[in-house]
Amino acid sequence: MNPYNLNGDSGNPHAVILGAIDPENAGPGPFVMASDTLEHNSVIGPGGDRLGTVNHIMLDVVSGRVAYAVLSFGGFLGFGEKLFAVPWSALTLDTERKSFVLGIDKAKLEAAPGFDKEHWPSMADPQWGTNIHEYYGRSPYWKDYRYEREAHP
Numbered sequence: 001m002n003p004y005n006l007n008g009d010s011g012n013p014h015a016v017i018l019g020a021i022d023p024e025n026a027g028p029g030p031f032v033m034a035s036d037t038l039e040h041n042s043v044i045g046p047g048g049d050r051l052g053t054v055n056h057i058m059l060d061v062v063s064g065r066v067a068y069a070v071l072s073f074g075g076f077l078g079f080g081e082k083l084f085a086v087p088w089s090a091l092t093l094d095t096e097r098k099s100f101v102l103g104i105d106k107a108k109l110e111a112a113p114g115f116d117k118e119h120w121p122s123m124a125d126p127q128w129g130t131n132i133h134e135y136y137g138r139s140p141y142w143k144d145y146r147y148e149r150e151a152h153p
Helices: 106-111 126-135
Strands: 016-018 042-044 050-060 065-073 082-087 091-094 099-102
Touching (some): 050 082, 050 106, 082 126
Parallel strands (some): 016 091, 042 099
Antiparallel strands (some): 042 050, 050 065, 065 082
């Protein structure tokens, strides 16, 4: 199995990378990168419209996988912004534009399930996670890897 599968099929649990990739690059990236180099990157829609910024990259500690990118949208200086948990596999890293591309337009993002910085959802809840993945047309990452989380009360 190729761990750098760049196939963008909607059911694919892998992130996709676009742009110039130098296979001789001795440094990090774009296949393995520090999360802080990706935080605060812009997120754009398929038409190039700016959708927001990656605020956080959320890890599933048990499986060791990236679960979600938390995207911030709207607001001014952190006030009134809405946050969205976007499945990692729904994002495409564009190395040339140094941004992520999300395959939905602004109207669909505005209608997406979101939250504010004071009221985060329970991201470990499998039903919540399944609903988020379905909204973005992705298969839940824990099912693709035969990893099942137990619900904890």
